[in-house]
Amino acid sequence: MSSSARDRRARGRGWAIAGWGLGLTLCIAVPAVAGDRGARTGAFADLEPGGRGAALGGAFAPLVDDPTAIHWNPSRLATVEARGIVATYSDLFGLHLARHAAFFVAWPHHDPVLEWDRGTLTTGSRESHSAWGVGIQSTQVDLDPESYAEYDLALAHARRGRLGLNWGLAGHLLFVRSDLDGVSASGFALDLALSRTIASRIDGTMRIDGTLVVRSLLSDLSWKNAGREPLTRTAEAGVGIGLGPLRVPATLTLDLDAGALRQAAAGAEWSPVGPALTLRGGLRWRDDGDRAEVRGGGGVGLRWKEIAFDYGLALGPSELGETHHFGLRLGF
Secondary structure (H helix, E strand, O other): OOHHHHHHHHHHHHHHHHHHHHHHHOOOOOOOOOOOOOOOOOOOOOOOOOHHHHHOOOOOOOOOOOOOHHHHOHHHHHHOOOOEEEEEEEEHHHOOOEEEEEEEEEEEEOOEEEEEEOOEEEEEEOOOOEEEEEEEEEEEEEEOOEEEEEEEEEEEEEEEOHHHEEEEEEEEEEEEEEOOOOOOEEEEEEEEEEEEEEEEOOOOOOEEEEEEEEEEEEEEEEEOOOOEEOOOOEEEEEEEEEEOOEEEEEEEEEEOOOOEEEEEEEEEEEOEOEOOEEEEEEEEEEEOOOOEEEEEEEEEEEEEOOEEEEEEEEEOOOOOOEEEEEEEEEEO
């Protein structure tokens, strides 16, 4: 091999090593290999698909009412009244090196009911009592000539239970692909979620919802030539308060494996002229293990009939910058 070829290869591996470090900083799951090549950590980090959750500082689980509930809070799928699809895209930290894309589909189940209206017998439907959802997410890091990608294929189901309690399950098939030797994996994860309306008024001027989401309750990731490991288990408890056109969510996220608080987040969204226009903002305190920071977010939502567009700006670690999140929703 010529010296120039060796130099190019060395530069390529240097970029790959830099990319793995960048991936960890981005919370993208570029695994760190232990001395015995038997332990890897950080894979399948929570990257918050869509513009609405990012604009609310990550405090979206108590409010989510669209197909992205497959990711944010599977139990809230039971509150989705109409079938719909959502596509999302994020250029992570605006670096054009890492991107996250997702696609979600949800379809609720309604019981038919006969209604008598002005001498005419018609067929209507009750509010949904259960729902199914399918989602696929991909995270890709491109550092020529090396690349790293994660894929998450999810199937979720939710039901309205007794005493107003909704429950939901989301199963995930996970895949990691990379140009680097040994950096590939496959596995699974299972999320469990519960939610309930705590208080509400008949006229709809006030509503309080509580929720609990346990992510990676069961999980296993098998790395090529490097053993197996579970993903980090987290529990997110939250409450969402609706006061007419104003909605205020707040959440706390606990790392169950470390027994430490990972994140505290709160946000607000206001629809001054109805669902056609929604303004959002949020703050989060997040501890990534090495340090803790307070980060902000904001965004806007636009809706016309069954089409909705959401944009969210999320501030990241101080040395990186902001991430622009986009989401497009279509009901059918």
